[in-house]
Amino acid sequence: MPELAELRLTADYINQEAQNRVFYSVKKNPVHKGKEVEIQFRGFTISAESRGKELMLTLTQFNSSHQVKLLMTMGMSGYFKWVDVGVLSKHSHLRFQSENGSLDFVDVRRFGKWKLAEDWSEDRGPDPTQQFQDFVRNIKNNLHKKDFDKPICEVLMNQKWFNGIGNYLRAEILYRADINPFMSAREALTKHNSIFSLCRTIPETAYMLGGGELKDWKNPFQFDTIEDVKLGWEEFMKCYGKPGMSTMIDNNGKGRRFWYDPKWNYGEDQDWCHYSGMPSPTAYLKQK
DNA sequence: CGTCCACGTCTAC
């Protein structure tokens, strides 16, 4: 899915399109198993904010302070798109209707979710770009926990500590950090402060470049995307999906393909990466 | 035609 950068761009896009518009209803596509969004008022404005891989929509009754908050995730393929009256896109699953058109949540694979919620999910950490100090504190105060026994390549996808980091961002962060990605997260985060700053700067860069030119995600500002930006993205992606890089299936959930610098395959039967038990790709795979 | 793969969680054994 969209990762941190794409979620921030989605929030920006919603704020831009919803500005100076009044909406009157929310319609759910019947094919989607999610809950209906019942709004007890007609005539509302929409604003959006992202935090890691979550998106908070605030629907405010027009000329009132009455609000409803909708907490969303985008799954693997979710994005927002403004569509003119009468246009119905196949994979639109939530439609925020106004007189002149609608703001649609489009999600081919339907992994995206929504629910009414007053606040961000408790089991997800602060945003590494927008709440950097909190993000660092949250990890440093908890480094003693068992989660951090695991290799840094795996822990970087744990949304409790690295909210917003997904499969391409972890690859790009660890590639730049230039550390053995199979060492324990505790050791990596203790010895290599650069990981913290990379967790801010890499997603920030991806955000400034307009997000991933990846299969399922549409850049909301696609009409502003110029050739320079595409070239910029090509320069930015140094590891994920690149020829010559190594991959392995990790231990996250169903198993995700981890992209890393092949230099870390060297000497994998030795103990030089200092992580007891999981010093190398081979040892890591044996652990499974 | 079929199998594999994709920017992510969830939950059931």
Added chain:
DNA sequence: TAGACCTGGACGG
């Protein structure tokens, strides 16, 4: 820690 949840594009026979 496997599946489950989904669609569709790429590629093989």
